Amino acid sequence: MASVSREGSQFGPYKLKSLLGKGGMGEVYEAYDTVKDRTVALKLLSPDLAHDPTYQERFRRESRAAARLREPHIIPIHDWGEIDGVLFIDMRLVAGDDLRTVLRAQGPMSPSRAVAIVAQVASALDAAHADNLIHRDIKPENILLTRDDFAYLVDFGIARSGSDVQLTTQGTAIGSYAYMAPERFDADTVTHQADTYSLACVLYECLTGTAPYPSTSVSQLIKAHLMTAPPRASLTRPGLPRALDAVVVRGLAKDPDERFSSTGDFARAAHLALTPPDRAEATAIVDRTLDGTAVGSVGEYRQTKVGDAVHPRPQAWDTAAPPPPPPRPNAAPYPVAQPGPHRSTFLPVTITLLVVLVLGLGAAVAWLTLAPKTESNTAAVPSAAAPTSQSAPNVETEPPTTIAPTSTPVVPTRARSIPVSGADSQGFLGSSGPRCNADNLAVAIGRTTDSKIVVCETGVGRYYYKGVRITDAAGIELDDPRPSAGGFIATNPADGTQYRLDRSSLTIVSDGEVLAEEPMREYYAR
Incomplete structure (x- = not known):
């Protein structure tokens, strides 16, 4: 990652206008594409990672996969490639704050708002999983919210297994490890169930204001993910429905086979676990985001209505949701009759x-x-x-x-x-x-x-x-x-x-x- 901001500089055809954010993987700029005459979000990857041939191949393969996805809650990718030895991703610029910023500013969310946001992210993940793409880094920093709570999932297709070892600073490592599924820490094959676990961590944090296993120690975090029983959100925030507690606990199961079969099933179960008034409000939040243009869209995308995309609403919210598969015999029973x-x-x-x-x-x-x-x-x-x-x-x-x-x-x-x-x-x-x-x-x-x-x-x-x-x-x-x-x-x-x-x-x-x-x-x- 560049140690000096590139603001005001030229990067190939892009004029880098302002730094939007930075992290262990690189920097994201608001940039003007002088060739295509549009303003975009441009992510520049760390040169250290870009010089790794294995990482380069994985990055290109998964970037192509992410670009194929057509789902309203996934930031569209315009282009990707390498300029002067630096890998980049050119994507739609959307005005909003990431979920981490929102939680820090506003604190825990209402159950209806939390579930509405998670359901939108689950819709994005289901589309990715159907294309055999696993996100592997679901966390509040990678969920972008517009003013009306339309949720976008960002950083699709970025390989994390190689980059995790690069995240040596406490802030960055904790930000990633706090949401990692237990199977990420051993040699087991990582499947889409790892994303379900991470999304359950995010829902827990939306409800309580803290991650399921808060710690400033990476070793303690790993131990908690591997061995500590999933916490119940209602113990931190009394008054939450116990049915919602049990949905989150199942999403945080140590064994991937004991979780919900998909992130969509997890979101539907969370929606059903709300009280009827909260359930109606969660649906209203999603409906409200579909009424017009995505907030902050620019250039050719300003007229693109979110509702015109593939899945305009998390599926099955207005109809009977298919029952999630039963947990294995030693799993915590799912609390929906x-x-x-x-x-x-x-x-x-x-x-x-x-x-x-x-x-x-x-x-x-x-x-x-x-x-x-x-x-x-x-x-x-x-x-x-x-x-x-x-x-x-x-x-x-x-x-x-x-x-x-x-x-x-x-x-x-x-x-x-x-x-x-x-x-x-x-x-x-x-x-x-x-x-x-x-x-x-x-x-x-x-x-x-x-x-x-x-x-x-x-x-x-x-x-x-x-x-x-x-x-x-x-x-x-x-x-x-x-x-x-x-x-x-x-x-x-x-x-x-x-x-x-x-x-x-x-x-x-x-x-x-x-x-x-x-x-x-x-x-x-x-």
């Missing part, structure tokens, strides 16, 4: 500790906006799936049971009063529920300090669990709760979270940790 067609979805949680969103992989809507309160009004949305082999290990699982579709609740003649206020033998009266379907009877009904719960029997010796948070009627429904001493245990098959109901309390447990314990105020069992 497959929707069924039969019942409403509810979730009891504490006021301060738990914000859990149960999401369907097939466009299931997990949060419920209830209609005006009447005695015969209940909204129906897709339900959580029956437990699978990914449920908590101490809970036996069975195939899903089929239950009659929810209809407008009708209190059957056999419904009778019970010693729980506002409830009868089918559950809670009124529109807020929860209440058993059709003429099913409750085998357990409870009211805690924060939730209302009912366990219903289908009539064939099978049960289902419904719970509602009292404050806002948000909730969950789970199949096949198992009888336990004095109550029932319902397990969310998506992430193994257990809801333990008995006469004394409702206890919510995940990974052996008690997330919430709500004292029981009223309880009935038959």
